[in-house]
Amino acid sequence: MTTQAELTVFSPAKINLYLRILGKRADGYHDLETVMLPLNFGDEIVCQWRATGLTLECDQPDLPTDDRNLALRAAKRLAERCGVTQGARIILRKRTPLAAGLGGGSSNAAMVLQALNKLWQLDAPRATLDELAAGMGSDINFFLTGTTAVCRGRGEQTAPIPCRLSAAVLLINPGFGISTKWAYDNWAKLTETHPAVTVLARALAADDLNGVSDALFNSLEAPSVGKFPVLQLLKDTLRAHGARGALMSGSGATVFGLFADAGKAETCGVEIRREFGPSMWTQVAKFAESAV
Ligand code: C5P
Numbered sequence: 001m002t003t004q005a006e007l008t009v010f011s012p013a014k015i016n017l018y019l020r021i022l023g024k025r026a027d028g029y030h031d032l033e034t035v036m037l038p039l040n041f042g043d044e045i046v047c048q049w050r051a052t053g054l055t056l057e058c059d060q061p062d063l064p065t066d067d068r069n070l071a072l073r074a075a076k077r078l079a080e081r082c083g084v085t086q087g088a089r090i091i092l093r094k095r096t097p098l099a100a101g102l103g104g105g106s107s108n109a110a111m112v113l114q115a116l117n118k119l120w121q122l123d124a125p126r127a128t129l130d131e132l133a134a135g136m137g138s139d140i141n142f143f144l145t146g147t148t149a150v151c152r153g154r155g156e157q158t159a160p161i162p163c164r165l166s167a168a169v170l171l172i173n174p175g176f177g178i179s180t181k182w183a184y185d186n187w188a189k190l191t192e193t194h195p196a197v198t199v200l201a202r203a204l205a206a207d208d209l210n211g212v213s214d215a216l217f218n219s220l221e222a223p224s225v226g227k228f229p230v231l232q233l234l235k236d237t238l239r240a241h242g243a244r245g246a247l248m249s250g251s252g253a254t255v256f257g258l259f260a261d262a263g264k265a266e267t268c269g270v271e272i273r274r275e276f277g278p279s280m281w282t283q284v285a286k287f288a289e290s291a292v
Helices: 071-080 105-121 126-134 140-145 181-184 197-205 209-214 221-227 230-240 262-276
Strands: 004-024 030-050 054-058 087-093 150-153 157-160 168-173 246-247 257-261 283-284
Touching: 004 087, 004 105, 004 140, 004 168, 004 197, 030 197, 030 283, 054 071, 071 126, 071 230, 087 105, 105 126, 105 140, 126 140, 126 181, 140 150, 140 157, 140 283, 168 262, 197 209, 209 257, 221 230, 221 246, 221 262, 230 246, 230 257, 230 262, 257 262, 262 283
Parallel strands: 054 087
Antiparallel strands: 004 030, 030 087, 030 150, 150 157, 168 257, 168 283, 246 257
């Protein structure tokens, strides 16, 4: 077998259409039920084969390229687990905002596990990658699954579901990050009324945008909106410009709107930057196809 010298992989961002916290666990994490969808927007990762040494480079200067970076940690864990003596140079072209609720770091870690498994010709089974993923974070397993999924436990138990939603998504990041730990710590057990996840799943399978919009839910939204009222303003503005539904993704601070029409989503992004200023990051995306 010849050694492949280089692999380039797409590292998708995700949004949560539904995130319901069920309660706090003894280990400090929270049990949840969440629906995550991969987007056709994300980062690019190049993995080049090297005889020895593992290095990471990134075009986003705010992101550490040492062991604090989940992508490098994933590479090291895979190498340790499989007794790898080869090396790799990992180049990360970052497009997804950081600490944004879009799963950027988790996606990078999952894609590095898959890419190096190929580049190093390890043939490590999915179960091994899943075990490494669960040991490093709660969302990495979802990105290994790669399709729309209901995720449970602390997020690491993934069950793919069919998604035929053809809507356009407008992502808006207000330029500040929200710590995932802070968001969970401030989740107050509000007397939440929540839609059932099965209602959302049915609407996704039927490409029913109104049904999906009515079933959007996020337990982490209320504490974040309380601290950062601009998030509510952004949601209201999305709706005023034609979004059928709007929600904060994951632990925020990105909010998204669902549009029947990509043109309207683009126009809304322009309006948001005009009304709120150029520090607003906006991006129109589509849902990546579900293989289920
Ligand atoms: O797993 P991850 O590193 O993404 O989580 C970051 C932090 O978010 C955890 O340390 C924890 O405080 C919180 N968290 C939680 N329950 C989850 C997922 C994350 O409390 N299900």
